[in-house]
Amino acid sequence: MIAFDNVAYNYGGGELLSEVSLRLAPGSFHFLTGPSGAGKTTFLKLAYAELLPTAGRVTIFDREVRGLTRDDVALTRRRIGVVHQDVQFLDHLPLAANVAMPLMVSGRTGDPRDLTDLLQWVGLGQLGDALPPQLSGGERQRAALARAVIMGPDVILADEPTGNLDWEMSLRLLTLLVELNKMGKTILVATHDLNLIRTAKNQVAARVLRIRNRRIQLAGADL
Numbered sequence: 001m002i003a004f005d006n007v008a009y010n011y012g013g014g015e016l017l018s019e020v021s022l023r024l025a026p027g028s029f030h031f032l033t034g035p036s037g038a039g040k041t042t043f044l045k046l047a048y049a050e051l052l053p054t055a056g057r058v059t060i061f062d063r064e065v066r067g068l069t070r071d072d073v074a075l076t077r078r079r080i081g082v083v084h085q086d087v088q089f090l091d092h093l094p095l096a097a098n099v100a101m102p103l104m105v106s107g108r109t110g111d112p113r114d115l116t117d118l119l120q121w122v123g124l125g126q127l128g129d130a131l132p133p134q135l136s137g138g139e140r141q142r143a144a145l146a147r148a149v150i151m152g153p154d155v156i157l158a159d160e161p162t163g164n165l166d167w168e169m170s171l172r173l174l175t176l177l178v179e180l181n182k183m184g185k186t187i188l189v190a191t192h193d194l195n196l197i198r199t200a201k202n203q204v205a206a207r208v209l210r211i212r213n214r215r216i217q218l219a220g221a222d223l
């Protein structure tokens with residue numbers, strides 16, 4: 001689904017990632033961990049064609065990103081839902097309109113019942129009319145996840161989705177991600193939270209990728 005072949009990335013100050021070769025198979029669940037500044041967000045950006053590798057090949061849905069036109073990139077992105085580390089909403093629009101924004105932008109008219117169902121699924125059924133500044137951190141993260149899945153993506157990439165959440169809310173978000181995986185979605189979650197990873201491994205066959213010395217390796221059972 002998404003493949004990295006001998007990928008390197010460099011912002012200009014030396015290589016940040018090198019010799020990265022891995023595959024995110026359809027329906028898989030991966031965590032990506034590593035110290036702050038190791039390159040987790042950069043890896044995610046490579047995986048949704050926000051950045052092009054400085055060496056090697058990234059292939060998304062069987063197409064090498066370097067050969068994609070701007071329109072191809074837009075189409076590819078519709079199949080990848082991203083939950084960004086710093087979740088941004090349009091503060092003057094109600095939550096429901098924010099969650100539905102990807103549909104509006106792509107010119108699709110979604111079924112309003114689907115939007116209602118989605119908000120209920122993330123536990124925000126009563127908050128569709130609320131404005132983003134009125135939401136708690138956990139509510140914002142769940143709204144961001146709803147927005148990431150509204151287009152029915154095949155892949156969900158989440159960057160520290162539980163970063164500022166308490167444990168109970170982290171588990172709630174994890175449950176949603178596990179449910180999405182059980183529906184067949186391919187999931188990658190970047191996180192520092194090793195407890196979250198350990199808990200997830202009891203619920204889903206998750207693999208753990210670890211960034212160490214610019215390389216990304218599958219972690220063993222020593223987490």
Ligand SMILES: Nc1ncnc2c1ncn2[C@@H]1O[C@H](COP(=O)(O)OP(=O)(O)OP(=O)(O)O)[C@@H](O)[C@H]1O
Pocket residue numbers: 011016034035036037038039040041042043
């Ligand atoms: N646009 C950019 N230009 C130059 N350097 C950048 C840019 N974006 C990120 N970096 C640098 O690349 C390194 C990796 O950043 P990245 O955000 O990928 O790390 P991370 O593992 O996600 O970190 P964190 O866990 O703190 O979010 C950092 O040293 C960062 O300062």
